[in-house]
Structures are given as C-alpha cells and as structure tokens.
Amino acid sequence: MIHKNVDxxxxxxxxxxxxxxxxxxxxxMEMDAxxxxxxxxxxxxxFVLSGKGGVGKSSVSANLAATLAxxxxxxxxxxxxxxxxxxxxxxxxxxxxxxxxxxxxxxxRRINENLTVVSVQALMQDKDQAVIWRGPAKTxxxxxxxxxxxxxxxxxxxxDAPPGTGDxxxxxxxxxPDARGIIVTTPQEVALAxxxxxxxxxxxxxxxxxxxxxxxxxxxxxxxxxxxxxFKSGGGEKTAKAQxxxxxxxxxxDTRVVESGDDGVPVMMYEAPGPFKxxxxxxxxxxxxxxxx
Amino acid sequence: MIHKNVDxxxxxxxxxxxxxxxxxxxxxMEMDAxxxxxxxxxxxxxFVLSGKGGVGKSSVSANLAATLAxxxxxxxxxxxxxxxxxxxxxxxxxxxxxxxxxxxxxxxRRINENLTVVSVQALMQDKDQAVIWRGPAKTxxxxxxxxxxxxxxxxxxxxDAPPGTGDxxxxxxxxxPDARGIIVTTPQEVALAxxxxxxxxxxxxxxxxxxxxxxxxxxxxxxxxxxxxxFKSGGGEKTAKAQxxxxxxxxxxDTRVVESGDDGVPVMMYEAPGPFKxxxxxxxxxxxxxxxx
Numbered sequence: 001m002i003h004k005n006v007d008x009x010x011x012x013x014x015x016x017x018x019x020x021x022x023x024x025x026x027x028x029m030e031m032d033a034x035x036x037x038x039x040x041x042x043x044x045x046x047f048v049l050s051g052k053g054g055v056g057k058s059s060v061s062a063n064l065a066a067t068l069a070x071x072x073x074x075x076x077x078x079x080x081x082x083x084x085x086x087x088x089x090x091x092x093x094x095x096x097x098x099x100x101x102x103x104x105x106x107x108x109r110r111i112n113e114n115l116t117v118v119s120v121q122a123l124m125q126d127k128d129q130a131v132i133w134r135g136p137a138k139t140x141x142x143x144x145x146x147x148x149x150x151x152x153x154x155x156x157x158x159x160d161a162p163p164g165t166g167d168x169x170x171x172x173x174x175x176x177p178d179a180r181g182i183i184v185t186t187p188q189e190v191a192l193a194x195x196x197x198x199x200x201x202x203x204x205x206x207x208x209x210x211x212x213x214x215x216x217x218x219x220x221x222x223x224x225x226x227x228x229x230x231f232k233s234g235g236g237e238k239t240a241k242a243q244x245x246x247x248x249x250x251x252x253x254d255t256r257v258v259e260s261g262d263d264g265v266p267v268m269m270y271e272a273p274g275p276f277k278x279x280x281x282x283x284x285x286x287x288x289x290x291x292x293x
Numbered sequence: 294m295i296h297k298n299v300d301x302x303x304x305x306x307x308x309x310x311x312x313x314x315x316x317x318x319x320x321x322m323e324m325d326a327x328x329x330x331x332x333x334x335x336x337x338x339x340f341v342l343s344g345k346g347g348v349g350k351s352s353v354s355a356n357l358a359a360t361l362a363x364x365x366x367x368x369x370x371x372x373x374x375x376x377x378x379x380x381x382x383x384x385x386x387x388x389x390x391x392x393x394x395x396x397x398x399x400x401x402r403r404i405n406e407n408l409t410v411v412s413v414q415a416l417m418q419d420k421d422q423a424v425i426w427r428g429p430a431k432t433x434x435x436x437x438x439x440x441x442x443x444x445x446x447x448x449x450x451x452x453d454a455p456p457g458t459g460d461x462x463x464x465x466x467x468x469x470p471d472a473r474g475i476i477v478t479t480p481q482e483v484a485l486a487x488x489x490x491x492x493x494x495x496x497x498x499x500x501x502x503x504x505x506x507x508x509x510x511x512x513x514x515x516x517x518x519x520x521x522x523x524f525k526s527g528g529g530e531k532t533a534k535a536q537x538x539x540x541x542x543x544x545x546x547d548t549r550v551v552e553s554g555d556d557g558v559p560v561m562m563y564e565a566p567g568p569f570k571x572x573x574x575x576x577x578x579x580x581x582x583x584x585x586x
Contacts, residue, residue, distance in 0.1 A: 083456070199421075224519070
C-alpha cells in the first residue's frame with residue numbers, strides 16, 4: 001500500500017489543477033483525517049532539528065527515543081530524512097516494513113517493548129538507491145509517515161528531520177502543529193551560524209522550542225586521557241543564552257557513538273555507564289522537566 | 294537587481310499556468326541565454342557532493358578552490374547551500390555582494406587575484422534569518438547564481454551544494470550539464486551508506502565522477518601525539534573500490550580546520566605545512582591528473 005502511496009505522492013505535485021479533481025480531493029481529506037486520528041493518540045511530539053548536517057542529530061534522536069523507552073514511556077521514532085536516512089542503520093533495521101493485513105496500515109518496526117521505529121530507508125528495496133525527489137514528493141511521504149503508520153497510543157514521538165529549513169521541516173511543522181523543537185548543534189561558530197537559522201525557523205513557524213543540545217563537545221584521548229576540544233567549546237550554551245532558549249546540556253564526543261551507530265544499537269541501550277551516557281541522561285531530564293507526562 | 298530576482302524566483306513556482314505568460318517565458322529564455330554564456334567561459338566545473346552532512350564538504354570545497362587559485366588557476370567558488378551556507382563564514386565575507394553598474398550583474402567577492410566567491414549568505418541582510426524556501430524557489434536562486442553573476446573567464450568553478458540528493462543537486466546538474474562530481478565522506482558506515490546514495494545519484498543523472506575523498510580520517514592527539522580513529526578508518530577507499538571509482542585520498546581531522554573555518558581563512562591559504570595540507574595537496578593532484586588544464 002505504501003509503495004502505491006509513494007507513487008501517488010510523487011505524482012501529486014504542489015500544482016493544483018484548475019478543475020477540481022474529486023478523487024484527489026477525497027484522498028487528501030481521507031489522509032488528513034488519518035493524520036488527525038493518529039496524532040490524537042500521541043501525547044508529546046519532539047522535533048529534533050539542526051541547522052548544519054553532521055552534528056549528530058540522528059544519534060541524538062535515536063538515543064533520546066531509546067532513553068524515553070527505557071524509562072518506560074511508549075515511544076515512536078520517525079526518520080523523515082529522505083535523502084540521508086540514518087535511523088535504520090542505527091537500529092539495524094534491514095528489512096522492509098510490514099503492512100497490517102486488516103487496516104492496511106504500515107507497521108513500524110518494534111525494537112523493544114516500548115520502542116517502535118519508522119524510517120524511509122525501510123521502504124526501499126535497494127538501500128543504496130538515491131532518492132532524487134523534489135520538494136512536493138517529500139511532503140507527500142512525510143504526511144504518509146504520520147497518517148499511514150500504525151503508531152498506536154504513544155507517550156512520545158521523536159521526529160528526526162534532515163538539517164536545514166526547507167521542505168521537510170516545514171512539512172513536519174504544518175502536519176504536526178503541536179510538535180516541540182529540540183535543536184542540536186556542535187560548539188563551533190560555523191555550526192552555530194546555522195543553529196541561529198534553525199531558531200529563526202522555529203520562531204517564524206511559531207513552534208515551541210524546548211532548548212539547545214551541544215553535541216560533540218570535548219573528547220578524552222583514549223591513550224593519555226587528556227581533554228581535547230575537537231570542535232571548540234561553549235558555543236551551544238552561549239548561543240542558547242543569547243537567544244533566550246534553555247540550554248539542555250553538553251554531550252562529549254565518543255567514538256562508541258560512531259561505532260554504535262554502525263553496529264545498530266544506540267549507546268543509551270548499553271548497560272555500562274560512561275561520560276556520554278551520564279551527560280545524555282541529564283539532557284533527557286532537562287527535557288522531561290518541561291513536560292507533563 | 295538580485296534581490297528583485299530573488300523575489301521573482303520565490304514567486305515563480307514550478308507550476309506553469311495554462312495560459313502562456315509571455316513575459317515569464319521571455320525572462321526564462323533570457324536567463325537560459327545568460328547561463329549558457331557564463332558557462333561557456335568556464336573551462337572546468339567541479340561539483341562537490343556528499344550524502345551526509347557534516348563530513349566537511351564545505352571545508353573541502355573552500356580548500357579545493359583556495360588550492361587551485363594558489364596554483365595560478367582562475368577559480369570561482371559558488372555556495373548553493375541555501376539553508377546552511379558556510380562558505381561566507383569560511384572566507385569572512387560579511388557584506389552584501391555588489392552589483393555592476395553597467396551590466397547589472399552580481400559581482401562575486403574577490404578573495405585574492407585568482408579566487409572569487411559567491412554565497413547565498415552574501416545576499417542576506419540578516420545573517421541569522423532562516424531561508425524557509427520550498428524546492429522551486431531554491432531552483433530559481435541556483436539558476437541566478439550561474440546566470441546573473443559576473444564570473445568572467447575561469448579555469449575552475451567549484452560548486453558547494455547541500456548534502457543529499459534533492460532539489461539543489463538536481464538543479465545544479467540540470468543547469469551545468471558538464472559539471473564533474475567529487476564525493477566527500479567520512480570513514481564510518483553511517484556516512485558511507487549515504488555516499489552510496491550520492492554515487493547512485495551521479496550514475497542516475499549521468500554525471501562524470503572524479504572520485505571519493507575520505508575526510509576526517511584519523512587524528513593525532515595534541516597531548517601524546519598518538520593516533521586516534523575518530524570516525525573509524527578505511528571506509529572511503531573500500532567504498533571507492535567497491536563502486537569502481539577513483540579514491541582521491543584521505544585527509545586527517547585537524548582542529549585547525551575547525552578554527553580556520555570560523556576565522557575566515559581556509560587552511561590551504563596558510564603558509565606553514567602540516568599533515569592536513571600535505572594530504573590535501575595530494576588529493577588536488579589526484580583530481581588535476583584527470584583533467585586537461
């Protein structure tokens with residue numbers, strides 16, 4: 001069903017014809033109703049944003065969802081990064097998603113009792129195929145991900161969007177108007193310049209922002225145990241203050257995050273503690289403080 | 294003029310009305326002629342791509358352009374990353390671009406005798422403003438950057454596009470059909486998965502690809518001088534071999550690249566040698582070997 005829907009999304013461009021197409025209108029109304037119905041059963045929606053790519057937005061999304069699930073909350077994770085979906089790899093999801101025989105809804109992949117995941121990657125037969133879609137097709141697939149997936153009753157839905165302020169983030173905000181933003185950055189100015197754009201985006205679209213996470217902030221040499229600022233330091237907190245946003249915390253760089261991203265088990269699902277885990281726990285606490293769960 | 298053009302680009306969506314608009318058609322034909330004229334005066338076009346963000350694509354673009362200019366080639370650098378333009382910061386371009394009084398063309402910023410730069414950032418009054426444009430508007434601005442900028446006679450034009458395989462890369466390829474791809478990655482699998490998508494993109498759009506650069510490959514601890522694989526190692530070369538592409542070389546991680554990116558002078562413009570500079574020189578040699586200049 002979803003493959004047919006994807007085809008339809010690709011055909012349904014943003015250009016509306018002058019003569020009203022009753023079938024298309026009807027389908028759109030049906031989809032809007034499905035989206036509304038699904039969203040009503042999800043208590044809190046977190047939208048993880050970054051201005052710049054490569055700041056660890058997908059790692060943060062994956063570990064945030066894993067932590068919330070570990071705390072006992074029913075959690076969904078939705079990867080809408082059409083061009084560079086990383087979430088499937090991070091949870092070792094290699095097979096296509098299944099379809100429910102009765103409702104014909106797409107079934108999210110169950111990672112554990114509390115955590116389900118959907119990634120655009122899990123819809124593709126050939127994982128190395130580039131998705132060369134223009135904006136309107138991407139809008140279509142994101143709406144499908146909200147409306148055609150059997151999310152069920154959730155405490156949290158974590159949404160991982162591509163970097164920047166283009167079609168995908170805009171569609172997420174328009175489709176999920178009560179989503180709350182969590183902004184991820186690294187400490188250096190080139191990244192912070194893009195973060196200020198993300199903050200401007202949140203203000204423009206009037207999305208509530210829970211705060212800024214500074215990722216890859218500091219590293220401990222595995223040989224001599226001395227501290228190294230790989231991407232400078234302190235920029236995230238400074239930017240949060242200057243922009244009147246909450247600073248949710250600094251997370252150190254950890255090669256285990258790189259390895260765990262490749263191995264399919266997010267660090268927050270490990271049992272052993274460590275500086276990354278400790279810092280990440282604090283970030284999640286700072287997020288939950290602002291929410292009534 | 295460009296601000297008016299940007300407005301027009303934003304209005305001119307992809308939806309063509311049923312009644313032919315002669316003015317719009319005429320403008321489009323004029324723009325196509327300007328693009329053709331500009332491209333005819335540029336010998337070689339390099340399109341720097343990455344599947345994943347944050348792999349250092351903009352650093353590589355900036356340092357590639359700086360190195361070519363240093364070797365005596367007339368070089369232009371065009372930043373078409375509408376949502377996260379980093380190139381202006383990397384060359385400390387803080388003012389808006391000027392307009393030629395006679396031709397009304399946009400004047401690229403002159404960095405030195407051989408190097409000129411244009412970034413979407415240099416068109417914005419408020420640097421922290423998010424550019425919330427959907428696909429068609431982005432297509433418009435990229436075409437303007439090729440056709441309305443007084444590039445003059447160039448040996449090389451280096452194009453820095455946003456990560457992924459969406460509107461912007463597609464527009465670059467359609468506007469500059471003889472552009473040759475240079476793919477940047479980091480060594481870990483999550484990045485390589487996206488690189489394979491970039492390779493698939495190049496094949497799909499039939500763009501010649503010069504090869505793969507592996508960036509942030511290895512780091513030397515500044516305290517104990519021991520080697521650390523921050524993002525694993527060897528993945529770029531392995532992927533190049535598996536995909537039948539040239540491997541252009543590995544470049545080590547260097548905090549000086551982070552700092553120089555913030556300070557406005559790319560490392561390749563420094564005088565002092567170092568592991569990053571040496572490795573980068575080899576990469577540029579491997580690129581130039583494949584080109585008749």
